[in-house]
Every structure is written in structure tokens, then in C-alpha cells.
Amino acid sequence: MSALTGTGTLTRFILRRDRIRMSVWTVSLVGTVAITVPTLDETFSTDAQRQARAALMDTPTGILFGGPGYGLDDYTLGAMVVNELTMSLLIATAIMSILHVVRHTRAEEESGRAELLRAAVLGSGAQMTAALVTVALLNLVIGGLTGAIMAGYGLDAADSLAYGLGLGLAGLTFGAVTAVCAQLTEHGRAASGTAFLAVGVLFTARVVGDLAERGGGPASWASPFAWVQQTRVFDDPRWWPLALYPPVVLALFGAAYALAGRRDLGAGLIPSRPGPAAAGPLLNGVFALYLRQQRGSIIAWSVATFLFAISFGTLATEVEGMVESNPDIVALLADASTEDVTAGFLGVMSGYVIMAAAAQGILSVLRARGEESAGRAELVLATAVGRIRWYGAALAVGVLSTALVVVLGGLGIGIGALSATDDASWIGTMLESALSQLPAALAFVAATALFAGAAPRLMPLVWVWLGYSVFATMLGALLGMPDRALDLSAFGMLPQPPMEDFEAAPVAIASAAVAVALVLALAGFRRRDLVTG
Amino acid sequence: MSSPVIDARGVDKYFGRFQALDGLDLTVEAGQVAGFLGPNGSGKSTTIRVLLGLLRADAGTVALLGGDPWKDAVPLHRRLAYVPGDVTLWPNLTGGQAIDLLGRLRGGLHKARKQELLSRFELDPTKKARTYSKGNRQKVALVAALASDAELLILDEPTSGLDPLMEAVFTGCVLEAKEQGRTVLLSSHILSEVEKLCDTVTIIRQGKTVESGTLEDLRHLTRSSVRATVSADPGPLAALAGVHNAEIDGDRISMDVDNDHLDTVMRAVADLGVRSLVSNPPSLEELFLRHYGDELAALNGDKGGAS
Numbered sequence: 127m128s129a130l131t132g133t134g135t136l137t138r139f140i141l142r143r144d145r146i147r148m149s150v151w152t153v154s155l156v157g158t159v160a161i162t163v164p165t166l167d168e169t170f171s172t173d174a175q176r177q178a179r180a181a182l183m184d185t186p187t188g189i190l191f192g193g194p195g196y197g198l199d200d201y202t203l204g205a206m207v208v209n210e211l212t213m214s215l216l217i218a219t220a221i222m223s224i225l226h227v228v229r230h231t232r233a234e235e236e237s238g239r240a241e242l243l244r245a246a247v248l249g250s251g252a253q254m255t256a257a258l259v260t261v262a263l264l265n266l267v268i269g270g271l272t273g274a275i276m277a278g279y280g281l282d283a284a285d286s287l288a289y290g291l292g293l294g295l296a297g298l299t300f301g302a303v304t305a306v307c308a309q310l311t312e313h314g315r316a317a318s319g320t321a322f323l324a325v326g327v328l329f330t331a332r333v334v335g336d337l338a339e340r341g342g343g344p345a346s347w348a349s350p351f352a353w354v355q356q357t358r359v360f361d362d363p364r365w366w367p368l369a370l371y372p373p374v375v376l377a378l379f380g381a382a383y384a385l386a387g388r389r390d391l392g393a394g395l396i397p398s399r400p401g402p403a404a405a406g407p408l409l410n411g412v413f414a415l416y417l418r419q420q421r422g423s424i425i426a427w428s429v430a431t432f433l434f435a436i437s438f439g440t441l442a443t444e445v446e447g448m449v450e451s452n453p454d455i456v457a458l459l460a461d462a463s464t465e466d467v468t469a470g471f472l473g474v475m476s477g478y479v480i481m482a483a484a485a486q487g488i489l490s491v492l493r494a495r496g497e498e499s500a501g502r503a504e505l506v507l508a509t510a511v512g513r514i515r516w517y518g519a520a521l522a523v524g525v526l527s528t529a530l531v532v533v534l535g536g537l538g539i540g541i542g543a544l545s546a547t548d549d550a551s552w553i554g555t556m557l558e559s560a561l562s563q564l565p566a567a568l569a570f571v572a573a574t575a576l577f578a579g580a581a582p583r584l585m586p587l588v589w590v591w592l593g594y595s596v597f598a599t600m601l602g603a604l605l606g607m608p609d610r611a612l613d614l615s616a617f618g619m620l621p622q623p624p625m626e627d628f629e630a631a632p633v634a635i636a637s638a639a640v641a642v643a644l645v646l647a648l649a650g651f652r653r654r655d656l657v658t659g
Numbered sequence: 660m661s662s663p664v665i666d667a668r669g670v671d672k673y674f675g676r677f678q679a680l681d682g683l684d685l686t687v688e689a690g691q692v693a694g695f696l697g698p699n700g701s702g703k704s705t706t707i708r709v710l711l712g713l714l715r716a717d718a719g720t721v722a723l724l725g726g727d728p729w730k731d732a733v734p735l736h737r738r739l740a741y742v743p744g745d746v747t748l749w750p751n752l753t754g755g756q757a758i759d760l761l762g763r764l765r766g767g768l769h770k771a772r773k774q775e776l777l778s779r780f781e782l783d784p785t786k787k788a789r790t791y792s793k794g795n796r797q798k799v800a801l802v803a804a805l806a807s808d809a810e811l812l813i814l815d816e817p818t819s820g821l822d823p824l825m826e827a828v829f830t831g832c833v834l835e836a837k838e839q840g841r842t843v844l845l846s847s848h849i850l851s852e853v854e855k856l857c858d859t860v861t862i863i864r865q866g867k868t869v870e871s872g873t874l875e876d877l878r879h880l881t882r883s884s885v886r887a888t889v890s891a892d893p894g895p896l897a898a899l900a901g902v903h904n905a906e907i908d909g910d911r912i913s914m915d916v917d918n919d920h921l922d923t924v925m926r927a928v929a930d931l932g933v934r935s936l937v938s939n940p941p942s943l944e945e946l947f948l949r950h951y952g953d954e955l956a957a958l959n960g961d962k963g964g965a966s
Contacts, residue, residue: 313789400785401752405759409752415760419749501747505800508711508741508813509764512733656713 131249136256140230141263148264151222155215156271159207163279166206176201183209186441186471190333194342194352197361204281204360208289216351217329219268219297223261224321227304230257233314235392244391254305254386258379261301269294285359288368292354295371299350300325302378309385312394326430334437350374412511412519420490424527427486431479432534438475439542439556442468469624472539472552476559477617479535480567481596484616487528487571488588494520495578495585501658513652517579521644524571532567536560559623565636566616572643580650582657591616662725664689664811664842665710670719672705672866679705681866682719687844687859692837694857695846696947702866703846704744707815710844711741724811737766740804744815744846746796748788754799755784761803773806779828794820805832812836812843818852830856850943860943862950869950874943881941881949882915885924890932899924910934 141148170176180201183192191213197205231254234240240253273290277283300321307320328349335346346352356367408414417424494517497503507516539560540553570592577585598607598615612618620636621629665687672680680702687693697703708714710723712732721728726735748757755777762768777784782798791799797820804812812833818826833856836843847853853860854874861871870877882903887893893912897905901920906913916924921938928936948955 400783401756401787403753403755403784405752405756405763409756409760410763412764415749419751501743501745502749504708504711504713504743505741505746505748505761506764507713507732508736508739508743509761510733510737510766511764655715656708658708 129249129251130255131252132247133249133252133255133259136243136248136252137259140256140260144226144229144260148226148260151218151264152268152271155218155222155268156275159211159215159272160275162211163203163207163276163281166210167203167279170201170206176206179206186337186438186474189336193332193355194336194346195340196355196358200361202360203279204276204285207276207281208355208360212293212355213351215272215293216296216354219265219293220300220325223265223297223301224304224318224325226261226264227257227301228308228314228318228321230260231305232308232311232317236312236314238392240391251383251386254382258301258305262298265297265301266291266294268297282360285363288357288363288365289354289359292357292359292368292371295368295375296350296354299371299375299378302375302382303328305382306378306385309382309389310394310396312392323426330434330437337438337441412506412516413522415506416493416519416523420493420523420527423489424486424530427482427527427531428534431482431486431531432538434482435475435479435535435538436542438478439472439539439544439552440546442472442543442546442552466625468543468547469555472543472556473559473622473625475539476536476556476563477599477622479532479539479560480563480617481592481599483528483531483535483564483567484570484592484595486531487524487567488574488592490524490527491520491571491574491578492585495582498657504656504658507656514648517575517648517651521571521575521647524575525568525644528567528571529564532560532564533557555624558628562623562628562633563617563620565633565640566620568640569616569636569643572640572647575647576643576650578651579647580654662722663687664691664724665693665844666720666722667706667710668720670706670709670721671717672702672709672714673717679866680709680716682868683863683866684868684871685861686871687842689842690837690840691858692833692843692845692856694853694860695844695863696848696850696853696860696943697846697863698848698951701863703863704815705866706863707741707813707844707846710813711736738809739811739813740765740807740809741813742797742800742804742815742817744817744819746793746800748791748796748799750787750789752788753785754782754788754791754795757788757799758784758803758806761800762807765807765809767808768803768806769808773802776802776805776832779832780825792820794822794825797821798825801829801832805836810841812841814843815846816848817845818847818849826852850947854943860946862947864950870946877946878918878940881946882917883921883941884913884939884945885916885928886911886913886937887928888934888936889928890934893931896924896927896931899927 170179180198182188183198183201184195188209189195192209193212195209197208201209234243234253243253244250269290269292271290272293273286273288276286276289303324304317304321307324308317310320311317329351331345332342332349332351335343335349335352338345342352342356347356350371353367353370356364358364409418494503497506497520503516507513536557536559537553540556543552543556544550570588573588573591574585577588595615595617598612599617602612602615602618620632621627663686665685667683667685670680670683670685671678683702683706685695685706695703695706705714709716709721710728712728712730712735715729724735724738728735748754752760758773759768762773780798780802782795782802786795788796788799797817801814801817804814814833818829821829830852833843833845843856845853845857857874859871859873860877862869888911890910893907893910896902896912896914897907899920900923901917902924903915903917904913
């Protein structure tokens with residue numbers, strides 16, 4: 127019996143068990159491509175429209191969600207697909223691959239099902255191999271169909287094939303990263319968390335590299351996110367960047383097998399240690415409990431925002447040169463004159479910080495809702511803790527962690543700008559910029575608090591509002607959305623230094639509204655039944 | 660007699676259009692161990708959540724330790740401890756940390772008693788809660804509740820995840836709590852447990868109280884099962900008032916007799932010449948099945964019931 131005995135059976139079993147899940151992923155991703163290609167073709171039908179669109183893709187936002195910008199000079203349909211769709215597709219296949227691999231490796235071990243299977247005639251490497259075979263199959267089918275659809279719309283067949291293959295290989299690479307992460311800890315959640323973190327770092331590397339240099343800098347080349355687009359398909363095609371994927375995938379697989387061979391079934395390489403038998407003096411109340419529950423995620427959001435902010439800040443001077451060569455963009459960075467380009471760019475970056483802080487704030491307040499539906503709120507509220515104290519502590523943690531992310535983000539942009547421009551005044555300027563927008567981030571904390579406190583069923587509206595606000599801020603001006611529609615965005619309500627002057631009155635009004643909403647949320651939570659389950 | 664520790668009268672509770680409690684009555688006197696019986700979905704947990712002020716009653720009056728559980732939740736909760744039916748804990752805290760945290764939030768915990776309970780329940784307090792089984796999570800909540808000095812313990816199916824050995828430990832703990840003069844509300848569907856521990860029993864069905872009183876009282880209201888072997892033909896016995904489910908096999912008869920007819924039936928049996936006689940008071944199971952027998956019959960698709 128070899129280590130691979132039973133791999134075939136297990137592979138078929140995974141295909142059977144996940145037939146719906148895998149089909150949904152395939153249909154939705156391939157379907158997105160099938161719908162987007164003709165839509166892009168129709169929306170941008172003239173050369174002038176396409177080049178205007180290309181100018182947008184040459185902005186920091188365009189690069190963040192687009193790529194290194196190959197093909198922008200002659201923005202044909204193929205180039206458009208590659209620039210506009212690749213990142214969304216890669217992020218989706220990354221999420222899909224991470225979930226798939228964890229589901230069929232670590233999560234199986236954690237649940238004990240792996241034990242049942244391994245007790246049968248099954249090789250020790252069969253489960254991981256089956257997971258990897260299926261994740262490869264899934265990604266290559268999605269990539270292949272994508273390429274076929276693009277060729278079907280009349281795009282160059284060889285370029286379409288290279289692009290589809292690149293997508294599939296990139297997705298497989300994320301699966302291989304996950305296979306390594308799954309060896310480290312005992313728990314499926316921790317494994318997918320580690321893998322998401324790793325993929326996030328790789329994405330950031332691509333963004334930083336692409337922002338630093340047209341066509342991508344060294345940081346881009348370190349990331350599998352970049353290699354698909356480095357084939358320059360539909361522009362000046364070259365196949366060799368795709369050759370980077372197989373050795374990386376094989377090396378990661380090798381590492382995963384080597385690590386798996388060194389540990390027991392169910393155990394992690396990082397063993398879970400017993401904890402203290404008694405609570406320390408700090409764990410003495412609801413606020414402390416919340417802080418402790420969210421410690422990891424608050425640190426992760428703060429550090430990630432801080433690092434993102436620093437790396438964007440360092441681009442302050444690069445952007446000036448980039449923008450001077452393309453005056454069209456100046457209009458996009460608010461109504462600033464050319465000398466304000468740096469300020470405009472950094473202002474846009476500070477807007478991203480506020481968006482991140484808002485998302486963090488929503489998630490933080492939602493923890494309270496999670497505690498409630500899991501039944502832990504019941505346990506605590508049956509002790510001498512009142513409703514107001516319990517929910518108030520949750521909201522306090524939400525407000526404080528959001529403020530922390532905002533301050534670190536503003537500080538980070540300032541530090542980055544300082545390193546690029548040698549001008550220390552940026553630190554104060556960017557802190558002011560971020561802090562003057564703090565009420566906009568807190569508006570989402572307050573809205574979440576209000577819904578979770580008084581009307582849990584309406585909670586999804588908060589995400590809709592955040593999505594709309596992000597969309598309107600990033601693309602509203604470009605799409606020519608009317609002012610009235612733009613005013614509904616939380617991020618457009620307050621004047622934003624350094625492009626605009628700080629004004630106390632709107633900030634005070636917004637802060638007061640946030641405070642009122644928080645009080646109403648507490649009152650609402652006090653009056654309603656606890657909803658468990 | 661002092662006022663009852665729990666006094667709920669005519670409590671209604673709706674979830675949307677679904678009526679979970681329908682004029683429910685529940686009274687528990689100080690120092691008693693009160694059994695609260697009913698199958699899943701009959702409204703036991705909803706009642707307990709109303710008593711804890713987690714849900715607000717739509718109608719009726721609820722008094723807990725002399726206060727209003729919705730308005731006076733915090734001061735009342737200092738005097739009680741609660742073990743939910745399905746305990747969820749914070750996955751990244753150890754059992755020991757969770758016990759201390761719950762103790763501190765209640766306002767105090769006896770350290771020595773906690774240690775003693777940990778060893779009696781054989782619970783390892785250094786393990787992270789995410790690694791605990793259902794039974795171990797229940798033990799965490801039980802230790803936290805029993806190590807407090809609460810005068811009222813509200814226990815919602817506390818033994819559903821415990822093995823028989825641990826059930827015995829639990830039984831011991833509840834009896835000790837009773838000796839200390841504490842009041843216990845024990846919701847359960849394990850009849851033998853209730854029979855062993857409880858002074859009074861309240862049986863609910865579809866949010867309504869259908870029986871309540873001491874076990875003794877309840878038994879008087881119901882039937883005894885009688886088996887007899889007589890010298891003459893036992894046939895006429897089956898026709899007597901108060902006799903049910905009579906089965907005759909030659910000179911032997913087994914029947915259920917309404918307790919208020921027991922006297923006349925026994926005289927009739929004696930007149931036939933008794934050779935052997937066994938009479939059992941109804942078990943709690945029989946009491947329970949009397950109220951749920953029709954549901955059981957519907958589930959089985961025939962006439963079910965206690966044998």
C-alpha cells in the first residue's frame with residue numbers, strides 16, 4: 127500500500143460531494159466573463175471612449191483593481207478584459223481555492239471524518255492529493271472555459287488560451303499556498319485565516335509593485351497575482367511568465383507533503399497549548415472580554431491598514447510624475463490644480479483608510495450580534511450584567527478600534543509621504559485628513575449598532591450602504607453620477623483635507639448624529655427580546 | 660409562608676404569529692427543587708428566558724425573587740445562577756477562564772468550591788473551549804453556577820450531555836444545594852432524574868401548564884396499575900367504574916384504576932378471592948404519557964402508551 131492508495135476514490139468522492147458547490151463557482155465565474163466581455167464591447171464602442179477608460183485605469187485606483195497597465199495605449203477589447211477583470215477573477219479563485227483545500231484537508235481532520243477514512247484502506251497522502259487534484263481541476267476548468275469564451279467572442283485564440291491558462295495556474299497556486307497553511311494549525315478556521323493573510327500579502331505586493339513602476343516593479347514579480355498579466359496578452363504577448371507557476375506550485379506541494387509527514391493526524395505543527403486554569407485579573411468585565419475576543423482581528427486590521435498606508439504614502443512623488451504626463455487624471459483627483467496632485471493623491475489614499483476603518487467597525491459591532499445568536503450573550507446577560515453595559519461595551523470596542531485604524535492609517539500615509547518627500551508636515555496633514563473623516567467611518571459603526579440593536583433583520587442594509595459609498599467615491603465622478611446621488615455616500619459628506627479645508631460644523635453635526643444613533647441603539651437593544659439561534 | 664421564589668401566572672409569549680407560551684403558570688417555593696417537564700419545543704426554555712428577563716412576556720405576571728425579571732434583571736441576577744440547555748463558550752478561552760469570568764460577572768465565586776467541583780466533575784480547566792465536547796461545556800456552566808452562592812439555580816436540561824457517572828455527580832450536587840436551602844428549577848425530559856430529585860413537578864404542553872403539584876399530589880389524581888390473580892372469574896371487574904385497560908388472562912387481570920375508585924375496586928377484587936395482588940403507584944413516565952399519549956400515538960401511527 128502506497129501513500130497514495132485510494133486517491134482516485136477520494137477524488138471522485140470530492141467531485142460527488144462538492145458537485146453543486148464546484149458547479150456554482152464555475153458557472154458564476156465563467157458566467158461573469160461571458161456577460162462582461164460583450165458589455166465592455168458595447169459600453170466602450172468608440173476609440174475615444176476606450177482611451178478615456180484607459181486613462182482611468184492609469185490612476186492609482188485603476189492600478190489597485192486593474193493591474194500593471196499593459197495595453198492601455200491601444201485599449202482594445204482584449205486589453206480591456208485583462209485590465210478590468212483579472213483582479214476580480216483572481217481574488218475569487220483565491221477565495222474558492224482556499225475554501226476548497228481547507229475544506230478537504232484540515233477541516234476534515236478537525237471534524238474527525240478524516241479519522242474514519244484513514245482507518246480504511248487509504249494512503250496517508252491520499253486526502254491531500256485528492257484535494258489538490260480537485261482544486262487543480264476546478265481552476266483549470268474555469269481558466270479553460272474563460273479562455274474558450276474569450277476566443278469565442280473573436281479575441282485572438284492564442285492570447286485567450288494563455289490568459290485562461292494563467293488564471294487557472296494562479297488559482298492553483300493559491301490552493302498550494304493553502305495546503306501549506308493547513309499543515310500549521312489544528313483548526314480549519316486558523317488554516318484559512320493564515321491562507322487569506324498570505325494571499326493578502328501577495329496581492330499587496332502586486333499593488334505596490336505596479337504602482338511603483340508602469341508595467342510592474344520587483345514587488346510585482348514576487349506575486350503570483352502579477353504573472354497572469356505579465357504575459358502581456360492582447361498587447362505584446364509572451365508566454366514565459368506562465369512558466370513561473372509550475373515550479374512554485376510544485377515547491378509548495380512538496381513543502382505541504384513534507385510537513386504533513388512530520389505530524390500526527392489531527393495535530394498541527396504549531397501545537398495548541400493548554401491555557402491558564404484560571405482567568406487573569408484583566409479578564410474582569412464585558413469590555414475586557416470583547417477586547418480579548420477581537421484582539422487578533424483588531425491587530426490584523428490595524429497592522430494591515432498601517433502597512434498599506436505607508437506603502438501608498440511612499441508613492442507620493444511617483445504619482446506626481448505619472449500624473450504630469452497625463453493631465454486627464456488631474457480632474458479625477460478632485461478639482462485640484464497640478465501642484466496639488468500629491469495632496470490629491472494622498473487624500474484619495476486617506477479615503478481608502480476610512481473605508482477600511484468603516485468595514486472594520488461594522489465587523490466589530492457584528493461580533494455582538496454573533497455573541498447573541500451563538501447563545502453566549504444569554505450566558506452573560508443571565509449574570510449581573512445589564513443590557514446597556516453588555517451592548518455599550520460592544521459599541522465602545524467598535525468605536526475605539528475604528529478610531530485606532532483611522533489614526534494608524536493617517537499616520538502611515540504621513541510617514542510614507544515623509545520618506546518620499548522629506549517633508550515632515552505631511553504627518554500632521556494626513557492625520558488631520560484622516561481624523562476629519564472619522565465620523566464618516568463611525569457612521570457605519572453607529573448604523574450597524576442601530577440595526578443590530580433595534581432591528582437585526584435590516585442589518586444587510588449597512589453593507590449595501592458601505593458598498594454604495596465605496597462605489598460612489600471611487601467611480602461616481604467618473605461615471606458622471608448626479609450630485610444628489612453622490613451625497614448619499616458617507617464618504618462624500620464631510621470636507622476632506624488636504625484638498626478641502628477642515629470645517630468644524632459638518633464634523634460636529636456628523637459626530638452628534640453618530641452619538642444619537644449609538645444612544646438609540648442602546649435604547650433599542652434594551653427594549654427588545656434576545657434572539658438566540 | 661413566604662412569597663414564592665418563582666411566581667408566573669398566565670404568561671403568554673408570541674414569536675411573530677407563533678404562540679410559544681399560552682397562559683403558563685409556574686410557582687416554585689423557597690427551598691424546593693422544582694421539576695419542569697415537557698418535551699422539546701413545549702416552551703421550557705422560553706419560560707426560563709422570560710424568568711431571566713431575556714424575553715419579555717406579552718401577557719401575565721412574572722415575579723422572580725420578589726422582583727420583576729425584565730425591569731430588575733441586574734439585582735435579581737446577582738442572586739441566581741443559570742445553566743443553559745445548549746452551552747456555548749468563547750472558543751479561545753479555557754474552561755477555567757470562562758468559569759472565573761462568569762463568576763466575576765455575577766459578582767463572586769468560591770475558589771475552594773470551584774476546585775472541588777472541577778475535580779468532582781473531572782473537568783480539565785486548561786483546555787480551550789473549542790476543544791470541549793457538549794458535556795464538557797455543560798460542566799463548565801455547571802461548575803460556574805454551583806460554585807456561586809446563588810440562592811436560586813435555574814438549570815435548563817443540564818444533564819443532556821453528561822454520561823451516567825457525571826449525572827450521578829450532578830444529582831449529588833443538586834441534593835447538596837437543597838440541603839444548603841437553595842431553590843432549584845430543573846427543566847428536564849429525563850423523568851427518572853426528576854423523580855429522584857424534585858419535590859414538585861410542573862408539566863407543560865404547548866406552552867400551557869397541564870399538571871403541577873408535588874409528586875404525591877399528582878399520583879393521587881391519576882391511576883394505579885393493579886395486577887391480581889383471583890379464584891373466581893375476574894371478568895366483572897373490567898366493567899367497574901374507574902377501571903381502564905383491563906386485560907384478562909384466565910384467572911389473572913391487569914388493569915389501571917383511577918385512584919379515587921381504588922377503594923371500591925379493591926373490595927370487588929377481595930370478594931373474588933385474592934391469591935396475589937400487586938399495586939403500583941403511577942410512575943412519572945405514566946403521568947407524563949397521559950398528557951402526551953395522543954402525540955405519541957400519532958407519531959407511532961397506532962395506539963401507543965406506557966406498558
